Amino acid sequence: MTLRPVARAVALTAIVTLGSLSLSACGGGKSGGGGQTNYVMGADGIATVAKGERNPVGSIKGETVQGEPLDVADFRGKVVVINVWGSWCPPCRAEAPYLNKVAKEMKPKGVEFVGINTRDGDKRLAKAFEDDFDISYPSFYDPNGKLLLSGFPKGTVTLQGLPVTITLDRNGNIAGRVFGGVNSGKLHKMIDPLVEEE
Numbered sequence: 001m002t003l004r005p006v007a008r009a010v011a012l013t014a015i016v017t018l019g020s021l022s023l024s025a026c027g028g029g030k031s032g033g034g035g036q037t038n039y040v041m042g043a044d045g046i047a048t049v050a051k052g053e054r055n056p057v058g059s060i061k062g063e064t065v066q067g068e069p070l071d072v073a074d075f076r077g078k079v080v081v082i083n084v085w086g087s088w089c090p091p092c093r094a095e096a097p098y099l100n101k102v103a104k105e106m107k108p109k110g111v112e113f114v115g116i117n118t119r120d121g122d123k124r125l126a127k128a129f130e131d132d133f134d135i136s137y138p139s140f141y142d143p144n145g146k147l148l149l150s151g152f153p154k155g156t157v158t159l160q161g162l163p164v165t166i167t168l169d170r171n172g173n174i175a176g177r178v179f180g181g182v183n184s185g186k187l188h189k190m191i192d193p194l195v196e197e198e
Helices: 005-020 090-109 123-132 146-151 184-196
Strands: 061-063 069-071 079-085 111-118 139-142 164-168 174-179
Touching: 061 139, 079 090, 079 184, 090 111, 090 123, 090 184, 111 146, 123 139, 139 146, 164 184, 174 184
Parallel strands: 079 111, 111 139
Antiparallel strands: 061 069, 079 164, 164 174
16 A cells, blocks of 8 residues: 555644644643633543633634635624644544544534634645544644644633634534544533524
């Protein structure tokens, strides 16, 4: 089997990274702390915010990995799932098929998925990741984490630990998050209650 040069680089990076990082999350930094995030942590690792206590997401707009303009504000009125990932992150690679599957299942129910690729200094690595996993939804290209810092209240995300999955309700308010990889069951636990909200 012959790998394309970019795919080979991604695979080599993943193997090297696997040796040095935890499988639950890449990196081990703090979440920035100190923010008024109102999260209640569940036993399943999903942190949620009660409907009346949610904070709005900030401006998240820019260019996608594929070079297209994208603005999360355009999805107002829909439930939005934001997944922060890096091509070098083994848990990000492990969760990609689940994210893609649930994104396709939930789109007819008014749910939009958006990725934020971060800490990939070469856009070709991010593109190769999307190609390898046949990702069906767009991802911002945010190599320096600017969207993470400007788009989310302090304490919501971390630049040190990936992946992170965040849900927004139909009003653009942050309803939940989970650090580390997700599967279909965990995604549905985050999304389904928001779809049912009035």
